Amino acid sequence: MNLNSIKEEDLKDVFNELEDAFKTLNIDYYLIGAIARDVWYSQGGKTSRTSKDVDFAVLVGSEKEYQTIREYLKDNKGFNTTAQNGFVLITPSGINVDILPFGGIEIDASVKLDAVGMSSIRVNGFHEVYQAGTNAVTLKTGHHFKVATLPAIVLLKLIAFDDRPEKREKDPRDIANIIEHFFDLQSDLVYSEQNLDIFQVEEEEVNKMTMQDIASIVIGRELALIIAENNNLKTRIINMLEKHIALADKSLFIRNMAIETGKPIIEMTSWLTRMLNGLTHTPAGVPSE
Incomplete structure (x- = not known):
């Protein structure tokens, strides 16, 4: 072997x-x-x-x-x-x-x-x-x-990178790879009832979104479900995403995502922004806590 x-x-x-x-x-x-x-x-x-x-x-x-x-x-x-x-x-x-x-x-x-x-x-x-x-x-x-699950793997990799960024450069690359393929791998989840509202916005807005944009939102929503009972962990993940979004091209996390995908920094920043929105915004029709 x-x-x-x-x-x-x-x-x-x-x-x-x-x-x-x-x-x-x-x-x-x-x-x-x-x-x-x-x-x-x-x-x-x-x-x-x-x-x-x-x-x-x-x-x-x-x-x-x-x-x-x-x-x-x-x-x-x-x-x-x-x-x-x-x-x-x-x-x-x-x-x-x-x-x-x-x-x-x-x-x-x-x-x-x-x-x-x-x-x-x-x-x-x-x-x-x-x-x-x-x-x-x-x-x-x-x-x-x-x-x-894939969103759970994303969660654990976010935490691992936040714990030891100098040792965990592969984690953001793996997360970017998961986002790239998530729509195809988890289409049943993407099109499930709890995520239909993503497709019910103005047609012009839907047409602007890539499959990765939609995947990022769904992953963010799944993260919210996994860590719903741990407010400290939820705050930590929110703060981490906000930090890297603000840093943009100065973020080691985002730069590694860009290396993995070959896509521009602005697109990687958009993926994290949509993931953050999925994590922090309750979908329409779903009662908040």
């Missing part, structure tokens, strides 16, 4: 072992990261960057419960630890598996382990995605997993 180019269908054995471990230990989980994105892209007939990592978010109440998962995979499935990262295990075939804990384990949205190497991560948004940002999907491997 080419470990620099792992695809969903290559992971049957890995998923078998993880599914068995989570079931045995009664652990709830969902698939996130690049493989989650690839699931949605492949279902829509699109290709995307492949990944060499597999990422699962696991709901645990303590570090002891989290370490029980790791020990089970080591002792029963042949997984190995790495001194570089306390959240990563390596399968017998050499695939990196990130097992990222959330739930009762974090303090101030951070998880800190008693481990060598990387032992602290931020898990802002993980609980919100667990509650309102996953769908059950049957994968090409035959597994039936909860998978973070």
Whole structure:
């Protein structure tokens, strides 16, 4: 197997072992990261960057419960630890598996382990995605997993970039790529009843909007649903979007979006502006909180 180019269908054995471990230990989980994105892209007939990592978010109440998962995979499935990262295990075939804990384990949205190497991560948004940002999907491997939705992936990438912009330049590029393809990948959602008002404005205004403009609005609305119960997180995302919109060509985030798409800065700024509008404006006919 080419470990620099792992695809969903290559992971049957890995998923078998993880599914068995989570079931045995009664652990709830969902698939996130690049493989989650690839699931949605492949279902829509699109290709995307492949990944060499597999990422699962696991709901645990303590570090002891989290370490029980790791020990089970080591002792029963042949997984190995790495001194570089306390959240990563390596399968017998050499695939990196990130097992990222959330739930009762974090303090101030951070998880800190008693481990060598990387032992602290931020898990802002993980609980919100667990509650309102996953769908059950049957994968090409035959597994039936909860998978973070594309808007949920956008949310987690927005947060990750905001936490460590100097290390996360790929996140805005991934977000731009999701916006580019979202209309085709999620057409049922775009044309769903809750989004029909987007198409019911003046014909001249509709004709001015690209598919990406509409996708940005819908993604913003989905973000609002996912983080509806967390006002602090909603404020954080709003502030982040407003900051980058104001910075425009001075924003590292927007510049990376432009690099990914080959489109002008003004268009990338417009996408973020429409996403912000979707996040902050209640659609007509939908009661506000």
